[in-house]
Amino acid sequence: EDQVTQSPEALRLQEGESSSLNCSYTVSGLRGLFWYRQDPGKGPEFLFTLYSAGEEKEKERLKATLTKKESFLHITAPKPEDSATYLCAVQGTSYGKLTFGQGTILTVHP
Amino acid sequence: DAGVIQSPRHEVTEMGQEVTLRCKPISGHNSLFWYRQTMMRGLELLIYFNNNVPIDDSGMPEDRFSAKMPNASFSTLKIQPSEPRDSAVYFCASSEDLGTRYEQYFGPGTRLTVT
Numbered sequence: 226e227d228q229v230t231q232s233p234e235a236l237r238l239q240e241g242e243s244s245s246l247n248c249s250y251t252v253s254g255l256r257g258l259f260w261y262r263q264d265p266g267k268g269p270e271f272l273f274t275l276y277s278a279g280e281e282k283e284k285e286r287l288k289a290t291l292t293k294k295e296s297f298l299h300i301t302a303p304k305p306e307d308s309a310t311y312l313c314a315v316q317g318t319s320y321g322k323l324t325f326g327q328g329t330i331l332t333v334h335p
Numbered sequence: 336d337a338g339v340i341q342s343p344r345h346e347v348t349e350m351g352q353e354v355t356l357r358c359k360p361i362s363g364h365n366s367l368f369w370y371r372q373t374m375m376r377g378l379e380l381l382i383y384f385n386n387n388v389p390i391d392d393s394g395m396p397e398d399r400f401s402a403k404m405p406n407a408s409f410s411t412l413k414i415q416p417s418e419p420r421d422s423a424v425y426f427c428a429s430s431e432d433l434g435t436r437y438e439q440y441f442g443p444g445t446r447l448t449v450t
Contacts, residue, residue, distance in 0.1 A: 257435030268339075268426050268441030269378070276435065312378065321366055321433035322391060325378040 227252040227317045229326035237332045238303055246298040246329045248313030258296050259323065260289050261312040269312055303333045337361075339442035341427050347448045353415040356445045359408055360429030368428040368439060369402055369412050378426070384410065385433050417449045 228251045238244055250258065257276055261269035273282045275291040282289050286307065288299045298311055310330050314323040340359040348354055360367050368383040382392040384404045392402070399418070404410040414421055424444045430437040 259438075266443075268428070268444055271438040271440070274435055274438065316435050319391060321368070321383055321385070321430070322380060323368075323439070324380070327377045 227315055227324040229313055229315055229324055231311075231313050231326035231329050233329060234327070235330040235332070237334065238300075240304055240333055240335050241302050243299070243301045243303070245300070246311055246331070248296040248298070248326055249294060250296070250313075250315045252315045252317040252324070254318045256316045256318070256320070258291055259314040259316070260287075260296070260298055261314065263310045263312055263328070272311075300331070303331075305333045305335050307331065308333045339427055339429055339440055341425075341442040341445050343445060344443065345446050345448075347450065348417055349450055350418055351416045352449075353413065354417045354421075354447060354449075356412040356425050356427075356447070358410045358412070358427030358442060360410070360427070361440055362408070363431065364429035364440075365407070365432050366430045366437070366439075367404060367410050368430075369410070370426040370428065370441075371423045372426060372444070373423045381412070383433075390433070414447075417447075419449045422447055422449050 230249045232247045260272040263269045273289040278293045286301050290297045310328045312328045314325040342357045366385045369381040372378045381394045382402045387404045402412045424446050426444045428439040428441045430439045
C-alpha cells in the first residue's frame with residue numbers, strides 16, 4: 226500500500242525566512258510525485274509533478290526536489306500570500322490513483 | 336472555462352437521510368475522481384472513472400456509498416443512509432486522462448454535515 230508522510234504538520238515563518246517542507250513516501254513503482262496547494266475553503270490546486278530522482282521544478286518562490294525516498298518543497302523568501310496547506314501525493318502502479326499525505330499548514334507572518 | 340462545478344456547496348442532513356452530491360467536470364476531460372477530506376484521515380480517493388466507466392472503487396468506505404457517471408458531463412455520489420461519521424468535505428476532480436502527465440483539477444467541494 227502506498228504511503229505518504231509529510232512534516233512538519235505546521236510551520237510558521239516570518240516574511241522572507243526561507244524553509245523547506247518534507248514529503249517521505251513508500252510506493253511500489255513510483256510513476257509521479259505531486260505537490261498541491263490548498264487554501265481554506267477551496268479545493269487543492271496543482272503545483273508540480275516530479276517523475277524521477279534528481280528532478281527539480283521551480284515556480285516563483287517554490288522549488289520542488291525529488292529523491293528515491295522523499296521530496297522537498299523549498300520556499301525562498303516567502304510572502305504572506307504563500308500561507309496555505311501544502312499537500313504531497315504519489316501515484317504508483319495504478320494510473321490516476323493518487324495517495325495524499327496529511328499536509329503541512331504554512332503560515333507566513335508579515 | 337468554468338472549472339469543475341460541484342453542487343450543493345453545503346449540505347446539512349439528518350442521520351438516515353439520502354444525500355446526493357453532484358459534479359460537472361471540465362469539458363473535454365475524460366477522467367473524474369471523487370475524494371473525501373477530513374481532519375483525521377486527510378484527503379482520500381473514493382472512486383474514479385475513465386470515459387464514464389468506474390476504474391477503481393476500492394476507496395468507497397461502505398455499500399452505503401455509490402457513484403455514477405451517466406455521461407461525460409455529469410457524475411453523482413450518493414450516500415444512503417447517511418451517518419454522522421460521513422460528515423466531511425467531498426471533492427470532485429477531473430483530468431484530461433489517466434496518467435501522471437495529466438494534472439487533476441479540483442472543484443470547490445461540498446461540505447456535508449450529518450446530524
